Amino acid sequence: MSMLAVESLCIAFGGIRAVADVGFEVGEGELCALIGPNGAGKSTVLNAVSGLVRPDAGRVLFAGRDLTRTPAHRIAALGLARTFQNIALFDHASVIENVLVGRHRHRRSGVVADLLGLPAVKRAERDERDRARAALDSLGLGPQAERMVAELPWGLRKRVELARALASEPRLLLLDEPSAGLSDEERADMATAIERIRATGGPAMLLVEHDMGMVSRLADRAIALDRGRVIAQGPPQAVRKDPAVIEAWLGG
Amino acid sequence: MIEFVQLVLGGVAVGCVYALVALGIVLVYKATETVNFAQGELMMLGAFLAVALTSAGLPYWAAFAAAVVLMALAGAALERVVLRPVLGRPQFAIVMLTLGIGLMARGLVAAVPEWGAQTHSLETPFAGASLHAGELTLSADHAMVIATTAVLCGALTLFFHGTRLGLAMRAASQNQLGACYMGVSLARLHSAVWALSAAIAAIAGVLLAPITFVHTNMGLIGLKAFPAAVIGGFGSLPGALAGGIVLGVVESAAGFYLPEGAKDVAAWVVVLLVLMLRPAGMFADAAPRRV
Numbered sequence: 001m002s003m004l005a006v007e008s009l010c011i012a013f014g015g016i017r018a019v020a021d022v023g024f025e026v027g028e029g030e031l032c033a034l035i036g037p038n039g040a041g042k043s044t045v046l047n048a049v050s051g052l053v054r055p056d057a058g059r060v061l062f063a064g065r066d067l068t069r070t071p072a073h074r075i076a077a078l079g080l081a082r083t084f085q086n087i088a089l090f091d092h093a094s095v096i097e098n099v100l101v102g103r104h105r106h107r108r109s110g111v112v113a114d115l116l117g118l119p120a121v122k123r124a125e126r127d128e129r130d131r132a133r134a135a136l137d138s139l140g141l142g143p144q145a146e147r148m149v150a151e152l153p154w155g156l157r158k159r160v161e162l163a164r165a166l167a168s169e170p171r172l173l174l175l176d177e178p179s180a181g182l183s184d185e186e187r188a189d190m191a192t193a194i195e196r197i198r199a200t201g202g203p204a205m206l207l208v209e210h211d212m213g214m215v216s217r218l219a220d221r222a223i224a225l226d227r228g229r230v231i232a233q234g235p236p237q238a239v240r241k242d243p244a245v246i247e248a249w250l251g252g
Numbered sequence: 253m254i255e256f257v258q259l260v261l262g263g264v265a266v267g268c269v270y271a272l273v274a275l276g277i278v279l280v281y282k283a284t285e286t287v288n289f290a291q292g293e294l295m296m297l298g299a300f301l302a303v304a305l306t307s308a309g310l311p312y313w314a315a316f317a318a319a320v321v322l323m324a325l326a327g328a329a330l331e332r333v334v335l336r337p338v339l340g341r342p343q344f345a346i347v348m349l350t351l352g353i354g355l356m357a358r359g360l361v362a363a364v365p366e367w368g369a370q371t372h373s374l375e376t377p378f379a380g381a382s383l384h385a386g387e388l389t390l391s392a393d394h395a396m397v398i399a400t401t402a403v404l405c406g407a408l409t410l411f412f413h414g415t416r417l418g419l420a421m422r423a424a425s426q427n428q429l430g431a432c433y434m435g436v437s438l439a440r441l442h443s444a445v446w447a448l449s450a451a452i453a454a455i456a457g458v459l460l461a462p463i464t465f466v467h468t469n470m471g472l473i474g475l476k477a478f479p480a481a482v483i484g485g486f487g488s489l490p491g492a493l494a495g496g497i498v499l500g501v502v503e504s505a506a507g508f509y510l511p512e513g514a515k516d517v518a519a520w521v522v523v524l525l526v527l528m529l530r531p532a533g534m535f536a537d538a539a540p541r542r543v
Contacts, residue, residue, distance in 0.1 A: 090430060101423045101434045111416075111417050114417070117414075
């Protein structure tokens with residue numbers, strides 16, 4: 001069974017058909033990239049999968065479960081995490097606190113138990129911190145754990161957001177332009193970080209990305225969109241050479 | 253000199269009540285981006301509940317606790333029934349709605365036969381008692397306000413930094429989208445914030461009751477709580493606390509040293525000064541809020 005199946009998705013904003021009959025699948029442990037020129041509908045598809053946009057038609061199946069009517073926070077609780085192109089971190093909290101919020105779905109303790117500091121709660125809390133630390137260390141963010149997000153440069157914030165998403169131990173991770181706004185060096189770091197996540201048996205990933213170098217390096221499969229439609233899909237090298245893709249990128 | 257210290261002490265006590273009401277306003281504002289103009293009325297309702305419960309025979313402390321719990325439930329219900337349906341509507345509509353809730357609360361209380369439009373007093377076990385230190389005197393009512401506020405602030409700090417729900421509230425107040433995608437239910441969070449804010453209002457009401465008596469226009473204290481919140485930098489909890497206390501002290505000094513009438517204007521003079529000298533308030537966020 002595929003981790004994610006998008007079936008004949010249609011989304012219109014007013015009179016504009018942002019997504020028209022899009023369908024694709026992401027297999028377990030697979031990394032797929034959504035590519036396409038600006039306005040192709042990549043982010044809209046990602047938003048539909050994560051419940052931010054309601055599709056007009058079609059279905060989104062996550063591990064066989066229909067998400068089309070599920071509110072966004074429930075989707076997150078089911079094990080689908082995402083990052084944002086413009087980052088949605090909690091700026092006035094420390095890095096580790098941000099990652100701890102990522103653990104929200106795994107914690108069940110109530111306010112009273114938390115306040116009383118019952119031994120079980122204390123143990124769970126220590127456990128959570130350890131896991132959050134591990135997520136930070138795995139992305140080389142250990143030294144930044146206690147710093148405020150607002151103090152960090154953009155490249156590090158991007159990685160903190162990735163760590164927060166990972167800390168939720170998702171089964172599917174959506175990455176919205178992980179390299180946007182990064183320098184060449186930071187891009188290489190980000191690619192290495194994503195490769196390391198995969199090497200350690202990480203979740204299936206769906207990635208929206210403009211940087212074709214990054215897509216070729218990371219993705220098992222690329223899905224090319226243009227004007228809301230899938231125009232090609234397959235191995236990144238093949239998709240890159242597809243005449244329809246070249247036409248969409250260069251012609252107009 | 254002793255007279256001045258005495259004034260400051262009294263000012264701090266009254267300021268704590270302003271601070272508590274301001275705290276409730278800021279809490280709701282930060283978490284839900286709604287400015288709640290009915291916070292003063294929630295406080296008034298809490299005080300009336302406590303009066304009703306004590307006259308029904310409950311001891312002071314039990315009535316205090318029950319009023320706080322009942323108001324917390326009322327706050328959550330208010331969010332669920334009245335405010336959630338208008339979520340995402342223009343700010344103006346929501347502001348009018350909270351103003352309306354305040355007026356309705358006042359009308360409702362005036363319509364209750366036992367309560368009516370008269371003033372009531374809340375019997376406390378420590379009525380008339382006072383603390384002495386040298387020549388300084390602090391009435392037990394005032395001491396109670398200061399002590400409770402201090403304990404409450406400590407508890408809130410623990411709550412926001414040491415509990416899962418507190419962390420989720422802080423997260424949502426900084427980035428709703430991010431919190432939502434971490435599996436935080438914003439709807440339930442909003443209910444919890446309104447419950448917390450109404451509970452704090454009830455505490456303020458019960459604390460203020462022995463000092464000013466209980467009446468339907470008690471809620472006008474909101475007119476002091478808003479300046480307190482603005483002085484602190486609308487959106488900062490420590491700011492609301494400091495703003496309230498500063499306001500209480502300034503008012504108390506103005507009432508004593510300046511001609512009659514100055515006392516009621518003092519709050520707004522301080523607001524003007526703060527807005528001119530430090531427009532973002534005393535405890536403004538380090539970085540400006542993105543809109």
